[in-house]
Amino acid sequence: MTAATGQPAVDLREPAGWRRVKNQVATTAMWVAFAAVLVPLGFVLYTVISKGASAISWTFLTGGPIPPNVLPAGTGGMGPAVIGTLEITGLAAVMAVPLGILGAIYVNEYGGNRLLARVVRFMADVMTGVPSIVMGLFIFSIWVLHFGYSGLAGAFALGCLMLPVVIRSTEEMLKLVPNALREGSYALGATKARVTLTVVLPAAIAGTVSGSLLAIARAAGETAPLLFTILTVTSTNANVFSGANTALSAQIFANATQPYLGAQSRAWGAALTLIAIAFILLIVARFVTARFTRFSS
Amino acid sequence: MSAVAQADPAAPAGSAHPLSHRRPLGDRLFAILAAAAGVLVLVILALIAASTSQQASSWFSTEGWSVFSVDWNPGTNSFGAMSYVYGTVITAAIAIILAVPVSLAIALLLTEVVPRRWAQPIVYVIDLLAVVPSVVWGLWGILVFAPWLQHIYASIASGLTGIPVLDSLFGAPVSGASFFTAGIILAFMITPIVTSLSREVIATVPAIDKEGAYALGATRWEMITGAVWPHSQGGIVGAVMLGLGRAMGETIAVALVIGASPVITSHLFAAGYSMPAVIANQFGEASGEFRSALIGLGVLLFVITIAINLVARGVVERSSRRKRGA
Amino acid sequence: MDQPEPTVATSTQLPKPAALQAASPQDEAYAPSGRPVFDAKGVSIFYSSFRAVTDVSLTIYENEITAFIGPSGCGKTTVLRTLNRMNDLIPGARVEGNVHYRGASLYGTGVSPIAVRRRIGMVFQKPNPFPKSIYDNVAYGPRINGQRNKAKLDDIVEHSLRQAALWDEVKDRLNKSGLGLSGGQAQRLCIARTLAVEPDVVLMDEPCSALDPIATGRIEDLMHEIKSRYTIVIVTHNMQQATRVSDRTAFYSVLRDEKSDTRTGVLVEYGRTQQIFEDPQDSRTQAYVTGRMG
Numbered sequence: 058m059t060a061a062t063g064q065p066a067v068d069l070r071e072p073a074g075w076r077r078v079k080n081q082v083a084t085t086a087m088w089v090a091f092a093a094v095l096v097p098l099g100f101v102l103y104t105v106i107s108k109g110a111s112a113i114s115w116t117f118l119t120g121g122p123i124p125p126n127v128l129p130a131g132t133g134g135m136g137p138a139v140i141g142t143l144e145i146t147g148l149a150a151v152m153a154v155p156l157g158i159l160g161a162i163y164v165n166e167y168g169g170n171r172l173l174a175r176v177v178r179f180m181a182d183v184m185t186g187v188p189s190i191v192m193g194l195f196i197f198s199i200w201v202l203h204f205g206y207s208g209l210a211g212a213f214a215l216g217c218l219m220l221p222v223v224i225r226s227t228e229e230m231l232k233l234v235p236n237a238l239r240e241g242s243y244a245l246g247a248t249k250a251r252v253t254l255t256v257v258l259p260a261a262i263a264g265t266v267s268g269s270l271l272a273i274a275r276a277a278g279e280t281a282p283l284l285f286t287i288l289t290v291t292s293t294n295a296n297v298f299s300g301a302n303t304a305l306s307a308q309i310f311a312n313a314t315q316p317y318l319g320a321q322s323r324a325w326g327a328a329l330t331l332i333a334i335a336f337i338l339l340i341v342a343r344f345v346t347a348r349f350t351r352f353s354s
Numbered sequence: 355m356s357a358v359a360q361a362d363p364a365a366p367a368g369s370a371h372p373l374s375h376r377r378p379l380g381d382r383l384f385a386i387l388a389a390a391a392g393v394l395v396l397v398i399l400a401l402i403a404a405s406t407s408q409q410a411s412s413w414f415s416t417e418g419w420s421v422f423s424v425d426w427n428p429g430t431n432s433f434g435a436m437s438y439v440y441g442t443v444i445t446a447a448i449a450i451i452l453a454v455p456v457s458l459a460i461a462l463l464l465t466e467v468v469p470r471r472w473a474q475p476i477v478y479v480i481d482l483l484a485v486v487p488s489v490v491w492g493l494w495g496i497l498v499f500a501p502w503l504q505h506i507y508a509s510i511a512s513g514l515t516g517i518p519v520l521d522s523l524f525g526a527p528v529s530g531a532s533f534f535t536a537g538i539i540l541a542f543m544i545t546p547i548v549t550s551l552s553r554e555v556i557a558t559v560p561a562i563d564k565e566g567a568y569a570l571g572a573t574r575w576e577m578i579t580g581a582v583w584p585h586s587q588g589g590i591v592g593a594v595m596l597g598l599g600r601a602m603g604e605t606i607a608v609a610l611v612i613g614a615s616p617v618i619t620s621h622l623f624a625a626g627y628s629m630p631a632v633i634a635n636q637f638g639e640a641s642g643e644f645r646s647a648l649i650g651l652g653v654l655l656f657v658i659t660i661a662i663n664l665v666a667r668g669v670v671e672r673s674s675r676r677k678r679g680a
Numbered sequence: 681m682d683q684p685e686p687t688v689a690t691s692t693q694l695p696k697p698a699a700l701q702a703a704s705p706q707d708e709a710y711a712p713s714g715r716p717v718f719d720a721k722g723v724s725i726f727y728s729s730f731r732a733v734t735d736v737s738l739t740i741y742e743n744e745i746t747a748f749i750g751p752s753g754c755g756k757t758t759v760l761r762t763l764n765r766m767n768d769l770i771p772g773a774r775v776e777g778n779v780h781y782r783g784a785s786l787y788g789t790g791v792s793p794i795a796v797r798r799r800i801g802m803v804f805q806k807p808n809p810f811p812k813s814i815y816d817n818v819a820y821g822p823r824i825n826g827q828r829n830k831a832k833l834d835d836i837v838e839h840s841l842r843q844a845a846l847w848d849e850v851k852d853r854l855n856k857s858g859l860g861l862s863g864g865q866a867q868r869l870c871i872a873r874t875l876a877v878e879p880d881v882v883l884m885d886e887p888c889s890a891l892d893p894i895a896t897g898r899i900e901d902l903m904h905e906i907k908s909r910y911t912i913v914i915v916t917h918n919m920q921q922a923t924r925v926s927d928r929t930a931f932y933s934v935l936r937d938e939k940s941d942t943r944t945g946v947l948v949e950y951g952r953t954q955q956i957f958e959d960p961q962d963s964r965t966q967a968y969v970t971g972r973m974g
Contacts, residue, residue: 080573090459159391177392186663188603194652198405250384278487281605571798584811
């Protein structure tokens with residue numbers, strides 16, 4: 058390397074101090090923000106696990122009926138609530154997921170740029186923002202007043218919450234399916250329904266399943282819609298279609314304000330159970346996305 | 355090219371000539387079914403509006419404009435909603451003030467600072483935050499968080515006695531279950547959605563703009579303020595508004611930690627109430643006009659959140675249109 | 681929304697825009713000093729374990745326009761981006777060998793990429809004005825370097841836009857968005873933005889490939905005007921452009937490794953533009969410049 062004569066030495070060090078400081082402060086602030094959510098989350102999970110673990114047992118998860126609040130921990134169990142959560146959320150999923158997928162198929166495959174399709178897409182978006190308590194009041198006004206409290210009413214309310222979420226997430230997945238796949242199927246003489254059901258939907262199935270699982274996880278944890286539709290009782294109701302019912306979320310709400318330690322302990326146990334259910338669904342959803350998102354391997 | 359026989363089970367054999375324009379019955383039915391599912395969304399929204407308004411109509415007609423008064427007393431059959439509206443607005447405002455900087459910071463962390471490989475754990479944490487049910491936040495809030503906060507509030511309040519503005523905001527009366535506690539818990543709950551929406555918005559900033567800023571010798575923060583922010587402004591405003599809507603509608607966690615005391619006060623550490631909270635807490639024992647009033651609060655909530663949603667999406671639409679050229 | 685390019689006379693020699701008449705007195709007595717600005721020795725560039733470019737050695741001289749030409753995938757843009765440490769932004773990118781800028785090692789310890797990029801600017805293939813006003817676009821660089829004085833900023837903005845031959849067209853709408861300009865104007869805005877920080881070197885990555893011939897001509901004129909004050913390195917896939925604007929040309933090509941089926945960029949020949957195009961020493965160069973390859 059020839060060092061040219063008379064060239065001034067070049068200074069390539071860091072720029073003025075305050076610019077570097079501003080950059081550092083900004084980056085540090087971002088990490089602090091992350092800590093600001095990580096710490097409380099950790100604290101909540103820790104509390105639920107430690108307080109709930111002591112209440113959990115096989116009797117707790119399957120036994121019933123749910124005892125009166127004054128009774129200490131260890132008596133009775135939350136079985137009715139577990140069954141209630143599973144049957145009501147399950148029924149809601151059975152109603153909302155297929156309808157949601159069909160709705161997404163309409164918006165993305167059939168609707169095109171027509172006004173109706175655009176309105177439906179827009180309104181589905183808006184509907185995701187409707188508060189869950191409003192859904193509960195809605196089902197109360199339109200169903201419970203005429204047909205009484207039941208698990209079915211609760212399932213309707215949860216279903217209404219899930220429907221727009223399933224539509225939107227499925228629609229996103231359908232949009233990602235390359236058009237070449239559709240054209241290949243049409244070129245073989247398939248009808249549109251056949252193309253959609255045998256080629257497009259399977260290609261989008263991973264994202265659709267995981268989106269639906271996330272919607273179910275959220276619905277399982279909902280309380281407000283159930284308050285107006287199932288009339289929280291204390292014994293198992295295997296008939297989800299008629300008669301009042303109960304669920305973990307509703308029970309936690311009922312117990313949370315009780316001064317009795319037994320009731321509180323049962324609430325923690327129910328909370329741990331609920332989080333475990335939601336957590337499992339979340340993990341399965343992420344696993345499905347990671348493992349199966351491929352259109353053309 | 356051989357003619358592929360259409361094995362469509364819904365069509366009776368031989369009815370669909372391969373070159374005719376008539377779609378087989380099954381295909382048409384499916385299309386109608388799909389459209390019906392889509393229209394179901396509109397039907398449900400319309401029914402929500404209709405049925406709840408109908409239930410609330412007796413409240414609206416009895417109270418008239420005094421639905422917005424502060425006098426809520428089931429005993430005297432007067433139901434003015436103002437204190438609940440106030441509580442809803444205040445707690446949502448606190449939640450937004452706390453959550454937006456944190457959410458934006460995390461969104462920037464994920465898009466600009468952390469390499470792709472290391473972003474996954476952070477995303478998992480945010481996912482986990484989103485999946486904690488509202489009632490669990492409320493349970494933890496009322497049994498663990500609020501009592502702890504009470505001590506902190508008390509010390510802050512005693513330290514601020516006498517100071518003009520701060521005392522009326524943060525001074526006595528002080529309660530663990532209060533506006534502020536509800537606001538904090540709401541902030542935890544809306545952070546995931548504001549973060550993930552902001553992330554989506556920031557991800558649409560073209561890489562070439564970021565390179566342009568770096569090529570001028572910008573530090574990362576300068577690149578963010580110069581190239582990322584102008585592009586993302588509108589989308590982020592929309593994301594914040596959607597978070598606001600979510601905060602206003604959140605029921606159970608707030609019902610448990612807000613203190614169940616319908617007052618309008620500037621003291622943020624005092625117990626208060628909100629629309630969804632009072633509906634959840636008192637619906638069980640309500641009947642007649644009381645119940646109509648509670649459902650009416652639900653109608654108000656519905657209208658407010660729909661309005662916020664519409665405006666938010668309008669803002670996002672307009673900003674993404676403007677971004678494509680003056 | 682789009683501003684049409686003003687029509688020009690049909691002669692091949694575009695008239696020098698009036699704005700550039702009032703340039704510095706150096707223009708009339710252009711005499712490059714011959715000092716080296718960049719000295720690259722044995723430079724290889726890797727993306728993780730993939731060797732993208734191998735063993736490049738050349739010297740870039742002050743106040744000259746140097747062109748990098750070659751077929752696609754030959755690494756000319758990769759080498760260009762090494763000169764202002766823009767490859768740092770790509771995870772896994774790594775440089776071996778020596779790159780010296782005016783005597784200082786560009787990749788030595790303690791060297792700040794930010795300081796490097798302030799001195800060595802870059803114009804990109806696709807114009808990328810920020811979604812800000814024209815004024816704020818040009819003022820962005822000086823502002824982040826601490827210049828706050830409004831009067832001085834006004835001066836800098838005007839001077840830079842004049843150098844980029846854009847002042848007359850935008851002086852009445854400095855507050856309008858930079859996104860509303862035509863392709864050629866937007867690229868000149870990006871050039872003005874780069875010049876506003878008073879760099880030493882301007883790197884250009886195929887700056888005209890997204891522009892029509894008239895806009896291209898204006899930018900080539902611009903390059904001639906400013907080269908007495910800056911050192912310019914331009915990557916181009918247009919050989920005629922290289923002959924029109926550059927003093928020296930570096931021809932890169934691709935080495936194919938049959939075993940691993942990888943392609944690595946390599947510098948084939950470097951010299952004065954006239955020599956490269958009229959009397960190339962390497963047969964690959966000759967094949968490329970006569971159009972038989974690439």
